[in-house]
Amino acid sequence: MTTLVQSNASTRAQTQETAFYGADGSLYAATATWLKAHGAREGSSVDFAGLALRCMALAQAELDTLAPKPASAPFTLCAESIVSQPMLDSAGRIIGALVSAGYHPSGSHETEIASLEGRIKALTHAYDELCYSISHDLHSPLRAVEGFASMLARRADTRLDEEDKRLLAVVRESGLRMGVMLEELLALSRLNRQEMVPNVTDMRPLVMDAWLDEGGSFTGEFQVDALPSAWCDRTLIKQVWRRLLNNAVKFNRADTPGRIAVRGWCEGREACFQVHDNGVGFDNRYAPKLFGLFQRLHGPDEFQGIGAGLATVARIVDRHGGRVWASSERDKGSVFGFSLPRETAAQTGAAEAFPAEDAQ
Amino acid sequence: MSAEQVILLVEDNDADAELTSYAFTEARIGNPIVRARNGIEALEYLFATGRYAARDPMDIPAVVLLDLNLPKLSGIDVLRAIRNDARIRHLPVIVLTSSNDDRDRLAAYDQFANSYVQKPVDYDQFVGASHQLGLYWLVLNRPAPRRDA
DSSP: OOOEEEEOTTTTTOTTOOEEEETTSOEEEEEHHHHHHTTOOSSSOOOHHHHHHHHHHHHHHHHTTSSSOOSSSOEEEEEEEEEEEEEEOTTSOEEEEEEEEEEEETTOHHHHHHHHHHHHHHHHHHHHHHHHHHHHHHHHHHHHHHHHHHHHHHHTGGGOOHHHHHHHHHHHHHHHHHHHHHHHHHHHHHHHHSOOOEEEEOHHHHHHHHHHHHOTTOOSEEEEOOOOOEEEEHHHHHHHHHHHHHHHHHTOOTTSOOEEEEEEEEETTEEEEEEEEOSOOOOGGGGGGGGSTTOOSSOTTTSOOOSOHHHHHHHHHHHTTOOEEEEEETTTEEEEEEEEESSOGGGHHHHTTSOGGGGO | OOTTSOEEEEOOOHHHHHHHHHHHHHTTOOSOEEEESSHHHHHHHHHTOGGGTTSOTTSOOSEEEEOSSOSSSOHHHHHHHHHTOTTTTTOOEEEEESOOOHHHHHHHHHTTOSEEEEOOSSHHHHHHHHHHHHIIIIIIOOOOOOTTO
């Protein structure tokens, strides 16, 4: 797509001091020396995105001295397109950065948006293929690990002492756990492909439906307030409710009667929903981590699960153009919330005639 | 169903093939398993050509256990070749694969797979599934009679 041009305008015989540019003016990679020469300080908390921005400005000047020049000028830096990732050595020191950023021709936002959309589509497709391949191709060796450990356990049963058996059991359990992780990974990639069929959806029946699936073992109090309707895919959002309610039930405290409440309200063009529980809660500092794939704040011995539920919630809500959030106080309970559009863009004009409160 | 009738296992991965054999033995399925390492080998066996030229083509397997991701000819290609041949088109074919992907499932049923089973990672579950497969396809199910009968 792009020819990489190595900049040596600023290297002055220091081989490490190098940056790579695409011929369209994009900066793709820079070494630490190069970054430092352009204002970066040592330390692990380098703001690479900000740094990349400054580098871009400097690079622009350098680029003028390089051939080939961008195909058409003038170009403006496309700040949204900057993606950066520090490169660390084995000791964790930053030795460089991989930076990708693009310039777009000024005044042609439509073209740029179309081209970015194309790139996103291609990347999503590549990501899906990767997930499929990972979960499919890794299944086979994993099954062999689990299966052969299992066969060994059976054949050697009488010859093994308790410690031998425990070790084999760890192999098996880890294998099975990885199997579940692969399944979740595949399910997530399937979420991306699944066609969305959004409709104006009455949320209460959906919550009650999800509760039938998830609330069976819960003996505490469950309450659902009046909820606004939202513009969403019923099947997908039911999954969101199932995952959130499953969590609320799972992280219940053994020493207190459980209480789960579902609340909702309207905020501008969004319908917001929250699940409140009085369970074990979590440290608020880790709230942003919770929605990451396979992120867990509790050990598998404390609570079952592999940390895919909230990642799935985040993915589904994101596909609807909504937001997710979480907050908690340890041992007091948690709140998990998400927002959805209240109506389609086409309906926006009509909906504004009604105050937000009416929908409640 | 006679116990001599073979099960044709089309599987390129050695460990997977061994695991399936073990699981079938543990599930007390006595039919001999013939293994084909790829799609070409599977068709050679079924049509009694190539390395299986000496085999009696009328002696058809009780069931084919077919992996999808195969080198050379894919599982779906093998399935298509089976369904396109009048002599063996009624052969029960069970797709036995790691994949639970919608596209794979659709492709298999589009080519008239009799069944689609995802191999579980849990060996105990796999033994259980093998037992059920054997019970259904080798004992309960009545296959199509031979055309010349």
